[in-house]
Amino acid sequence: EAGVAQSPRYKIIEKRQSVAFWCNPISGHATLYWYQQILGQGPKLLIQFQNNGVVDDSQLPKDRFSAERLKGVDSTLKIQPAKLEDSAVYLCASSLAAYSPLHFGNGTRLTVT
Amino acid sequence: GDSVTQMEGPVTLSEEAFLTINCTYTATGYPSLFWYVQYPGEGLQLLLKATKADDKGSNKGFEATYRKETTSFHLEKGSVQVSDSAVYFCALEGGATNKLIFGTGTLLAVQP
Numbered sequence: 001e002a003g004v005a006q007s008p009r010y011k012i013i014e015k016r017q018s019v020a021f022w023c024n025p026i027s028g029h030a031t032l033y034w035y036q037q038i039l040g041q042g043p044k045l046l047i048q049f050q051n052n053g054v055v056d057d058s059q060l061p062k063d064r065f066s067a068e069r070l071k072g073v074d075s076t077l078k079i080q081p082a083k084l085e086d087s088a089v090y091l092c093a094s095s096l097a098a099y100s101p102l103h104f105g106n107g108t109r110l111t112v113t
Numbered sequence: 114g115d116s117v118t119q120m121e122g123p124v125t126l127s128e129e130a131f132l133t134i135n136c137t138y139t140a141t142g143y144p145s146l147f148w149y150v151q152y153p154g155e156g157l158q159l160l161l162k163a164t165k166a167d168d169k170g171s172n173k174g175f176e177a178t179y180r181k182e183t184t185s186f187h188l189e190k191g192s193v194q195v196s197d198s199a200v201y202f203c204a205l206e207g208g209a210t211n212k213l214i215f216g217t218g219t220l221l222a223v224q225p
Binding site: 003004040041042043044045048056091093099101102104105106107 | 117156158162204206207213214215
């Protein structure tokens with residue numbers, strides 16, 4: 001089966017600019033996750049979708065981060081405006097259902113200068 | 114709150130050496146425990162898991178036993194290969210928040 005697809009692979013922006021990441025989960029996976037992985041730290045959950053509804057966004061900095069999952073398939077994560085501390089790898093994962101094994105994409109490495 | 118603590122790296126070993134990467138956790142209830150691996154340039158992959166006390170997860174020669182009495186889930190492999198070089202993450206799910214919570218990761222470098 002095709003894995004979780006993410007794009008772009010790398011992105012470099014200046015602080016205060018905007019950026020968007022895209023994720024295409026594995027076909028049929030109802031649950032989609034966005035994680036932030038700062039260098040030297042473990043991944044941290046930003047938001048979890050079940051189909052096109054938000055299950056958990058308690059750790060999403062909502063003043064600058066937003067995410068959507070239209071039609072319960074693809075998802076986009078946006079940062080506006082970016083800060084230096086947003087430099088990280090943004091990982092998308094999907095699972096068949098909540099508590100099923102997660103399948104991760106290769107991530108998008110964001111550098112904010 | 115729930116947390117995972119794993120040994121800091123990097124861990125550098127020669128091929129065929131014995132590997133242990135320590136992992137301890139703090140959680141309410143009875144979480145499931147996982148080891149994920151991240152090879153260079155790739156996403157995280159589930160390596161093994163255990164869902165209850167005394168369970169042993171195993172895959173690709175790696176093993177970890179869920180020890181409730183010591184709140185530990187140490188990763189072991191009897192003979193590492195160069196291809197095992199990667200970052201290994203210990204994680205738990207199902208504690209107070211039901212989220213998947215990761216440790217900080219341990220870089221393993223295996224030299225020929």
